[in-house]
Amino acid sequence: MAHLNPTNQVIVVGAGIGGLTVALGLAKNGFQVRIFEQAASLSEVGAGLQLSPNAVKVLRQFGVADAVGQHVFSPQYACIRDYQSGRYYLESPLGKHIEQRYGAPYWHVHRADLHKELVQACYAAGVEIELGHRVLGYRNEKKYATVLMDKKTEHADIIIGADGIHSKVRELMLGVQAPIFTGQVAWRGTVPAAAIKGATVQPNATVWAGPNKHLVTYYLRGGDLVNFIAVEERAKWQQESWRQEGDVNELRRKFIGWHPEVSAVLEACDSTFLWALNGRPTLEKWHDNRVVLLGDACHPMLPFMAQGAAMAIEDAFVLTQTLLKYDYHFAFDKYEALRKPRVTAIQKQSRDNAALYHMHGGWQGRMKLQALGLASKYASGIIHAKLDSIYGFDVTSLSI
Numbered sequence: 565m566a567h568l569n570p571t572n573q574v575i576v577v578g579a580g581i582g583g584l585t586v587a588l589g590l591a592k593n594g595f596q597v598r599i600f601e602q603a604a605s606l607s608e609v610g611a612g613l614q615l616s617p618n619a620v621k622v623l624r625q626f627g628v629a630d631a632v633g634q635h636v637f638s639p640q641y642a643c644i645r646d647y648q649s650g651r652y653y654l655e656s657p658l659g660k661h662i663e664q665r666y667g668a669p670y671w672h673v674h675r676a677d678l679h680k681e682l683v684q685a686c687y688a689a690g691v692e693i694e695l696g697h698r699v700l701g702y703r704n705e706k707k708y709a710t711v712l713m714d715k716k717t718e719h720a721d722i723i724i725g726a727d728g729i730h731s732k733v734r735e736l737m738l739g740v741q742a743p744i745f746t747g748q749v750a751w752r753g754t755v756p757a758a759a760i761k762g763a764t765v766q767p768n769a770t771v772w773a774g775p776n777k778h779l780v781t782y783y784l785r786g787g788d789l790v791n792f793i794a795v796e797e798r799a800k801w802q803q804e805s806w807r808q809e810g811d812v813n814e815l816r817r818k819f820i821g822w823h824p825e826v827s828a829v830l831e832a833c834d835s836t837f838l839w840a841l842n843g844r845p846t847l848e849k850w851h852d853n854r855v856v857l858l859g860d861a862c863h864p865m866l867p868f869m870a871q872g873a874a875m876a877i878e879d880a881f882v883l884t885q886t887l888l889k890y891d892y893h894f895a896f897d898k899y900e901a902l903r904k905p906r907v908t909a910i911q912k913q914s915r916d917n918a919a920l921y922h923m924h925g926g927w928q929g930r931m932k933l934q935a936l937g938l939a940s941k942y943a944s945g946i947i948h949a950k951l952d953s954i955y956g957f958d959v960t961s962l963s964i
């Protein structure tokens with residue numbers, strides 16, 4: 565059985581957060597890593613990301629946390645509030661409290677800032693990033709794997725498909741299967757904090773819960789920007805693209821009558837993108853001989869636990885460690901076995917949160933939110949138990 569050693573060559577497909585993180589981890593451990601990215605330039609969407617302690621621990625291990633930490637905002641509380649009255653259903657401390665409890669901070673970061681720091685760290689670690697190359701196919705050969713791109717063909721010992729929810733590598737491995745539209749769309753955007761008039765956005769990660777909709781607000785870049793994600797249930801997604809420019813006026817109309825903090829953010833917004841939120845059933849396998857999947861390519865999830873990128877980052881750590889220790893066959897088996905139960909559980913929790921945030925079941929839905937609030941006040945152990953398994957999980961101390 566072929567045995568990989570750190571001087572072996574790795575091709576990563578996709579320079580998203582997952583692809584860059586695994587490239588960084590492997591390159592720092594002596595692998596020769598090349599990334600092929602279809603986009604002509606390195607950039608990220610203008611939106612925020614919540615990075616929980618479990619993800620920050622990996623960034624620390626890979627030596628990039630200090631650089632990322634210069635761009636972040638540290639929220640004080642995670643809140644669920646009523647869409648009209650602003651009443652707090654839940655107010656759970658983040659800030660120092662979470663750092664003490666889990667040994668790492670909870671951050672809000674602009675995706676472009678995280679992306680930029682990962683790219684710089686990759687270059688410093690010797691990763692080659694080639695842009696404008698769309699991967700169209702792969703082949704497992706006896707002694708190497710081949711990547712077929714629109715403009716050229718390349719070989720490596722292994723290939724990592726980190727090419728997102730519409731992954732070509734996944735399609736080649738498991739067949740064509742369109743992602744499933746979850747019946748929800750998300751508008752995303754950022755607004756300069758100084759442009760928001762008539763209300764003060766609280767320094768928290770706030771979910772504004774309402775019937776069949778919710779909206780999340782939080783600060784980025786030390787408080788200079790406010791990020792919003794507005795989610796609405798819809799029967800269909802008719803557009804061909806899964807992301808399109810959104811109509812700000814339509815967005816405002818959808819959230820008319822919501823709390824003044826929400827209205828003030830949407831009033832100050834001058835552009836937005838609209839995303840179809842898609843999912844996939846659990847894949848039967850994540851690897852095929854010398855080729856393996858990572859991040860959204862193998863486990864996309866609804867953003868309602870804010871864990872999609874965090875899971876890609878955790879994947880990157882586990883894949884790096886298994887490849888350092890074992891031959892690639894066993895490494896890929898072990899990686900899938902270690903990661904699948906965790907990401908599958910978080911996919912489910914994310915789906916469940918949609919029903920909670922959207923007050924499904926009318927008054928019963930509100931009762932559930934109220935019960936959550938009571939639990940957080942008088943039985944905080946229940947809330948912690950839910951979050952400990954996610955934020956308190958330290959992938960860097962796993963025995964691999």
Ligand SMILES: Cc1cc2nc3c(=O)[nH]c(=O)nc-3n(C[C@H](O)[C@H](O)[C@H](O)COP(=O)(O)OP(=O)(O)OC[C@H]3O[C@@H](n4cnc5c(N)ncnc54)[C@H](O)[C@@H]3O)c2cc1C
Nearest residue numbers: 578580581582602614699727728859860867870872873874
């Ligand atoms: C509304 C919303 C809010 C979210 N909020 C959070 C949050 O707060 N916290 C969190 O942790 N996660 C969040 N997520 C999830 C997170 O954005 C994703 O899980 C994460 O970006 C996945 O990273 P990835 O590297 O796997 O894929 P991607 O970021 O999709 O990267 C894939 C890369 O592969 C490239 N590519 C694709 N096909 C090819 C090809 N054929 N050849 C070459 N290159 C290719 C793409 O151009 C892209 O650069 C959110 C998602 C959404 C939609």
